Amino acid sequence: AASPGSSTSLSGLLPPYDELYYRGVRAYFTEDWEKAAEFIELSIATREALLRTRRKCHDECSSAGDEIVPSLEKDKNTLWDLWTLDWIQRRAECIKFCLGRAVTPAGQLPVSLDIEYEFGTRNAYNFLQIAYYKLRKPRKAAAAAYTFFKANPSHLEMRNNIEKYRRMAGVTEDAFEDRERELEKHWEFYDAALTAESSSDWPRAVNSWKECVNETLKQTDECRAQCVVTSQRLPEEIDGMEGVYEKAAALSLSLLACKQACVSLVSMRPGRVSPQEDFLPMQLEHLHIAQYKEGDLKGAVQTLRSLLLFYPKDPESLSNLQIYTESLEGDTESQTTGPSLEISNYVSRALEEKKLLYFGVENLDFKFFDPDLWTPEDIVPESLRESWRAEREQLNAKLKEGEKLLEVDDSGFYAGGPVPLVGVTITMDDETLNGTNRVVLDGVLSQSECDTVIQLANIAASVGDGYKGRRSPHTPHEKFEGLTILKAFKLAQDGLLNQSDAKLLHEAGERARILIHSYFRSHSALYFFYTHLVCRTAIPGHQEGRLDLSHPVHVDNCILEPETRQCWREAPAFTHRDLSAVLYLNDDFEGGELFFTDRDAKTVTARVKPSCGRLVGFTSGPVNPHGVTAVTAGRRCALALWFTTEKLHRDMEREEAEAMFGLEGKEEMEEKEESDSKHAPARSGRSQPSKVRSKERERVSSGKDEL
Numbered sequence: 001a002a003s004p005g006s007s008t009s010l011s012g013l014l015p016p017y018d019e020l021y022y023r024g025v026r027a028y029f030t031e032d033w034e035k036a037a038e039f040i041e042l043s044i045a046t047r048e049a050l051l052r053t054r055r056k057c058h059d060e061c062s063s064a065g066d067e068i069v070p071s072l073e074k075d076k077n078t079l080w081d082l083w084t085l086d087w088i089q090r091r092a093e094c095i096k097f098c099l100g101r102a103v104t105p106a107g108q109l110p111v112s113l114d115i116e117y118e119f120g121t122r123n124a125y126n127f128l129q130i131a132y133y134k135l136r137k138p139r140k141a142a143a144a145a146y147t148f149f150k151a152n153p154s155h156l157e158m159r160n161n162i163e164k165y166r167r168m169a170g171v172t173e174d175a176f177e178d179r180e181r182e183l184e185k186h187w188e189f190y191d192a193a194l195t196a197e198s199s200s201d202w203p204r205a206v207n208s209w210k211e212c213v214n215e216t217l218k219q220t221d222e223c224r225a226q227c228v229v230t231s232q233r234l235p236e237e238i239d240g241m242e243g244v245y246e247k248a249a250a251l252s253l254s255l256l257a258c259k260q261a262c263v264s265l266v267s268m269r270p271g272r273v274s275p276q277e278d279f280l281p282m283q284l285e286h287l288h289i290a291q292y293k294e295g296d297l298k299g300a301v302q303t304l305r306s307l308l309l310f311y312p313k314d315p316e317s318l319s320n321l322q323i324y325t326e327s328l329e330g331d332t333e334s335q336t337t338g339p340s341l342e343i344s345n346y347v348s349r350a351l352e353e354k355k356l357l358y359f360g361v362e363n364l365d366f367k368f369f370d371p372d373l374w375t376p377e378d379i380v381p382e383s384l385r386e387s388w389r390a391e392r393e394q395l396n397a398k399l400k401e402g403e404k405l406l407e408v409d410d411s412g413f414y415a416g417g418p419v420p421l422v423g424v425t426i427t428m429d430d431e432t433l434n435g436t437n438r439v440v441l442d443g444v445l446s447q448s449e450c451d452t453v454i455q456l457a458n459i460a461a462s463v464g465d466g467y468k469g470r471r472s473p474h475t476p477h478e479k480f481e482g483l484t485i486l487k488a489f490k491l492a493q494d495g496l497l498n499q500s501d502a503k504l505l506h507e508a509g510e511r512a513r514i515l516i517h518s519y520f521r522s523h524s525a526l527y528f529f530y531t532h533l534v535c536r537t538a539i540p541g542h543q544e545g546r547l548d549l550s551h552p553v554h555v556d557n558c559i560l561e562p563e564t565r566q567c568w569r570e571a572p573a574f575t576h577r578d579l580s581a582v583l584y585l586n587d588d589f590e591g592g593e594l595f596f597t598d599r600d601a602k603t604v605t606a607r608v609k610p611s612c613g614r615l616v617g618f619t620s621g622p623v624n625p626h627g628v629t630a631v632t633a634g635r636r637c638a639l640a641l642w643f644t645t646e647k648l649h650r651d652m653e654r655e656e657a658e659a660m661f662g663l664e665g666k667e668e669m670e671e672k673e674e675s676d677s678k679h680a681p682a683r684s685g686r687s688q689p690s691k692v693r694s695k696e697r698e699r700v701s702s703g704k705d706e707l
């Protein structure tokens with residue numbers, strides 16, 4: 001049992017942090033905010049303490065059993081296997097004793113992948129910010145929101161929440177503290193180094209790059225140490241293996257693979273889905289150039305020699321080395337400076353590990369993903385190189401056959417259904433839009449209806465409340481204003497907007513829903529997921545030489561990774577969006593074209609020019625990456641709509657608005673009890689079915705997070 005206020009149990013030992021987390025989440029869903037905040041904080045603190053303890057035990061035991069080593073080296077040692085076992089046992093005993101002094105037996109068990117995911121995505125802080133908000137502790141809520149947002153930078157609702165906290169009394173700028181900052185120090189140095197470089201401040205760039213390298217090595221070390229003291233997930237096939245040696249090899253290989261994976265973990269910025277390639281060599285590259293510019297030629301030679309350990313034959317590095325040594329003429333000591341000891345240890349250790357791992361891959365069916373690009377070819381077994389080559393060729397052939405092949409839309413929607421509203425025509429279809437499941441319809445609103453809706457936007461903006469203009473989340477060159485149906489209805493209730501005009505906003509969305517439902521032959525009912533009226537206004541004087549977009553290329557329901565053409569359907573993306581639509585209201589502005597691209601986010605496949613009453617619709621998934629070009633003059637207004645086939649994820653705000661004015665939503669309200677029971681609190685324990693939890697996860701990280 002955990003005692004509140006500290007992260008230790010009654011016995012003084014660390015309890016399992018996942019249990020504390022589940023308690024917190026359960027309290028959250030029963031709206032016991034006090035307990036929710038208490039237990040989630042406790043779980044965060046306990047996890048941190050556990051990581052620290054493990055690191056301490058790793059260090060304390062790093063030489064345990066070393067007294068055996070001389071015996072291992074004795075001539076004609078026929079009992080070397082027993083000595084090795086002795087050495088392993090002494091280390092095991094040391095770590096076991098060390099952990100046992102600080103952690104309860106349950107706390108030492110591995111946690112589930114779901115819990116790792118929760119902490120990896122910082123979802124704990126999402127629960128916390130809401131709990132603190134409800135408890136009227138805005139400073140703590142602000143810190144939690146900011147910490148979550150750091151790792152989920154495209155989470156627009158959290159961005160909105162942060163803006164709201166900023167405006168709250170008692171919340172000063174220093175409240176926005178990243179509680180996980182300690183883990184990101186290398187990124188701070190990295191950013192500082194780039195900034196220094198861009199202003200040619202070489203001494204500062206050198207310092208920052210050095211710090212960045214040191215911190216990267218330190219974080220890598222920390223990560224590798226955790227591999228040793230945490231239980232390793234063994235390859236599944238190991239159950240079928242009989243021999244002790246095979247099992248021992250599988251375990252050792254898993255440990256090495258875990259250590260190697262640290263390269264990826266450390267080079268992954270919070271909030272990114274892929275690591276920065278060649279992170280360490282790239283830092284060395286920047287560092288030697290900065291050292292050269294600063295005039296520290298000796299330092300530059302040392303760094304360049306360190307870099308050459310990664311890429312010994314790189315022609316550019318070799319010619320730079322020649323330039324440096326020539327400039328150092330006469331100074332033989334500087335000319336012959338070797339690489340830094342730390343880097344050369346790093347590289348030789350990595351090479352030895354990779355050799356063993358590739359041996360395992362080739363001969364023991366071990367699966368290993370090499371995180372490095374610099375791995376020399378001769379370390380990779382010939383057979384593997386061959387199969388890689390074949391795979392690459394296959395992929396190239398497929399790409400040549402036409403990218404279209406890859407662009408199969410498995411959403412279950414199928415464009416080409418009827419358009420059931422009089423006066424609405426199909427202007428562009430899949431063929432003219434050069435893609436899959438896209439459409440442009442015209443005549444959805446009349447000119448006077450467009451004017452009325454735009455007028456709503458004007459009034460809402462002028463009265464301020466509910467329609468706060470702020471810089472666009474996507475570009476600093478535009479102002480971004482948004483109005484939801486509920487906010488419009490509330491303004492109408494207060495007499496600030498005309499009721500029938502507000503109802504037109506609602507009605508416009510309904511028309512779009514009917515059209516999209518029919519045209520895409522939706523196999524089930526279609527619910528609103530989220531709707532807002534959005535105006536993007538060019539900020540005068542901020543337009544010269546603009547290269548950015550009004551809305552960067554994205555996919556509406558997954559996180560697009562253009563380099564790999566993958567799209568990750570996971571938080572923070574709004575994964576429950578199935579169909580997207582934008583109903584345009586005007587054309588008296590410059591720029592602001594909607595465009596579709598290929599998965600590379602670069603190749604433009606179609607363009608749509610907004611105009612009054614024009615509705616563009618498309619499936620929200622990876623076949624439809626899209627963006628909006630810069631609005632360089634005037635104001636572009638549109639009603640953006642997303643739909644879902646999952647009733648559970650429908651827009652409750654819209655229903656609240658409908659209830660206010662007695663508007664019948666197309667679907668009757670679900671019984672409260674029923675919808676609540678779908679979010680039944682998680683059972684405690686480590687072996688929960690993941691379904692239950694993934695719903696919870698969606699609930700806090702879906703479109704409903706806005707305060």
Ligand SMILES: O=C(O)CCC(=O)C(=O)O
Pocket residue numbers: 551556582593594626627628638640
């Ligand atoms: O306004 C538009 O044309 C598109 C906006 C969009 O893609 C979005 O909000 O996700």
Ligand SMILES: [Fe+2]
Pocket residue numbers: 554555556580626
């Ligand atoms: Fe979009």
